[in-house]
Amino acid sequence: MPDPLSFNVENIPVWHDILSTAYAARLIVIGRRNSSPEKITLQLETSQIDSPCLNGGCSASLELTWGTTYDDECRRSEASVGQTRLVEDAAVGVAGVLFPNVVDARFVNVVQIGDKFDYLMGTPQGQFGLEISGSEKRSGLNALHQKKRKQLLANVKGKDGYVVVCGFREKRVIFSFHRFGEETA
Amino acid sequence: MSFFRHDLILSEEVNKAITAKSRLILRANELHETGQLEQAREVFAEAARHEEGVAALLREAGHNDDYLISLVSAASCWKKAGVQDRASTLFERALAGQISQTLRKKVVKLQEECSVVTRRLENNVPIRAARILLLLKYCSDEANGDAIITGLTRLAKLDFFLRYPKHLMTAIEAVVDTPELREQFIRRIPVEEATLMFNKLMTRHHFGPWDHNYYNVFAYLTSKGLISVSKSESTYVFRLEQAGYRAVSMLEQNRNFDGYVRLAQTLGEVFGDYLGSQLKQFIYDHFAAIANAKLGETLWES
Numbered sequence: 041m042p043d044p045l046s047f048n049v050e051n052i053p054v055w056h057d058i059l060s061t062a063y064a065a066r067l068i069v070i071g072r073r074n075s076s077p078e079k080i081t082l083q084l085e086t087s088q089i090d091s092p093c094l095n096g097g098c099s100a101s102l103e104l105t106w107g108t109t110y111d112d113e114c115r116r117s118e119a120s121v122g123q124t125r126l127v128e129d130a131a132v133g134v135a136g137v138l139f140p141n142v143v144d145a146r147f148v149n150v151v152q153i154g155d156k157f158d159y160l161m162g163t164p165q166g167q168f169g170l171e172i173s174g175s176e177k178r179s180g181l182n183a184l185h186q187k188k189r190k191q192l193l194a195n196v197k198g199k200d201g202y203v204v205v206c207g208f209r210e211k212r213v214i215f216s217f218h219r220f221g222e223e224t225a
Numbered sequence: 226m227s228f229f230r231h232d233l234i235l236s237e238e239v240n241k242a243i244t245a246k247s248r249l250i251l252r253a254n255e256l257h258e259t260g261q262l263e264q265a266r267e268v269f270a271e272a273a274r275h276e277e278g279v280a281a282l283l284r285e286a287g288h289n290d291d292y293l294i295s296l297v298s299a300a301s302c303w304k305k306a307g308v309q310d311r312a313s314t315l316f317e318r319a320l321a322g323q324i325s326q327t328l329r330k331k332v333v334k335l336q337e338e339c340s341v342v343t344r345r346l347e348n349n350v351p352i353r354a355a356r357i358l359l360l361l362k363y364c365s366d367e368a369n370g371d372a373i374i375t376g377l378t379r380l381a382k383l384d385f386f387l388r389y390p391k392h393l394m395t396a397i398e399a400v401v402d403t404p405e406l407r408e409q410f411i412r413r414i415p416v417e418e419a420t421l422m423f424n425k426l427m428t429r430h431h432f433g434p435w436d437h438n439y440y441n442v443f444a445y446l447t448s449k450g451l452i453s454v455s456k457s458e459s460t461y462v463f464r465l466e467q468a469g470y471r472a473v474s475m476l477e478q479n480r481n482f483d484g485y486v487r488l489a490q491t492l493g494e495v496f497g498d499y500l501g502s503q504l505k506q507f508i509y510d511h512f513a514a515i516a517n518a519k520l521g522e523t524l525w526e527s
């Protein structure tokens with residue numbers, strides 16, 4: 041069994057200029073709720089992701105750890121943020137770990153289109169879209185991935201991009217790359 | 226290493242601006258989703274200003290696709306901030322550019338939503354009335370202390386500068402010779418707040434900027450006993466009545482009208498002794514876009 045990919049989520053704001061500590065805190069809240077006080081291990085399944093971390097494969101064990109640095113922020117988040125938002129932000133936190141550690145990219149730009157905001161990722165190869173979602177349901181992660189993939193492929197910016205969906209109860213993450221214009225069926 | 230694609234190498238300045246506005250957008254959405262709507266609107270307005278700055282930098286650098294996305298983002302932020310007319314202008318600008326069909330569909334819908342709200346606000350008589358009351362108090366053409374404005378043209382042109390503070394700044398630059406005084410006046414102008422003002426847009430009419438709601442507003446003010454309107458030969462004379470003074474006093478104590486009060490004071494000091502015909506000519510001489518606008522065309526501030 042290969043060693044898991046292990047990362048401390050407290051580094052998320054260090055890796056990404058635009059992500060505040062709130063994302064790390066919310067990932068910790070959801071991680072504690074679904075796993076243990078100090079870590080959560082998720083099964084990472086990838087598609088079209090080329091990364092030295094994966095040793096040519098397409099799956100790995102992703103171990104996310106944390107300390108007590110963000111405990112105050114965690115309490116604030118639990119008190120003030122709705123459940124759906126907590127889970128979605130925790131998923132952004134997971135994406136904040138996958139980038140730049142599994143794929144060399146950063147959150148570089150957020151644009152507001154109507155009522156929604158979209159993330160844009162910067163990589164040495166170019167700028168890409170990103171769709172993220174999280175769930176605490178017992179199943180349904182594959183369907184959620186399909187839904188987010190369709191959304192990505194209909195993005196108004198016409199950019200290729202990544203999809204990250206996290207099932208915190210299923211303990212799975214699906215991480216994929218898609219070309220704008222690829223089959224959506 | 227730059228994390229933008231090779232054909233989008235941006236300066237440090239642009240990257241910093243993008244980072245700053247991205248943080249603001251995330252913050253504004255967070256506030257909105259946690260129910261802090263008033264603060265969310267303020268942060269969306271700040272994000273919109275930043276995003277407009279980013280858009281300008283991207284256009285300058287020749288990155289047209291990204292400029293248009295940024296423009297739509299700025300418009301969306303203004304819409305979320307409740308500044309529908311600014312949002313509408315920027316959506317229109319984006320639609321004039323080469324954007325994808327998917328984005329175009331969304332922008333058309335967003336623009337229509339703004340227009341509906343703008344049209345609804347268009348009928349907001351009290352805001353217009355408040356501006357007229359402030360003009361009467363601060364821009365009176367009577368030296369004896371009465372608050373009077375003589376002539377519809379004079380009133381409309383003063384109202385124009387109250388609604389378009391950036392143009393007032395330009396006017397001050399042109400009119401006030403003393404540098405210290407000029408600086409003092411310009412410092413008073415709330416350009417930032419001005420973008421948040423409601424019902425500010427005027428249209429080009431026969432003698433320059435005009436608001437087709439004026440007659441409704443005068444009827445409203447007269448019916449409330451706030452002003453009286455009389456005619457001296459063929460010229461309308463507008464006079465602030467006692468109830469009007471009390472209303473102005475309430476406006477002066479209302480924080481939301483701070484910007485308008487400062488503008489009206491400045492306007493009175495700079496253009497207090499200009500006749501309507503002089504103001505009209507001044508606008509034609511200094512604002513070519515207005516002079517050259519077609520009859521009925523909406524006058525945008527920038």
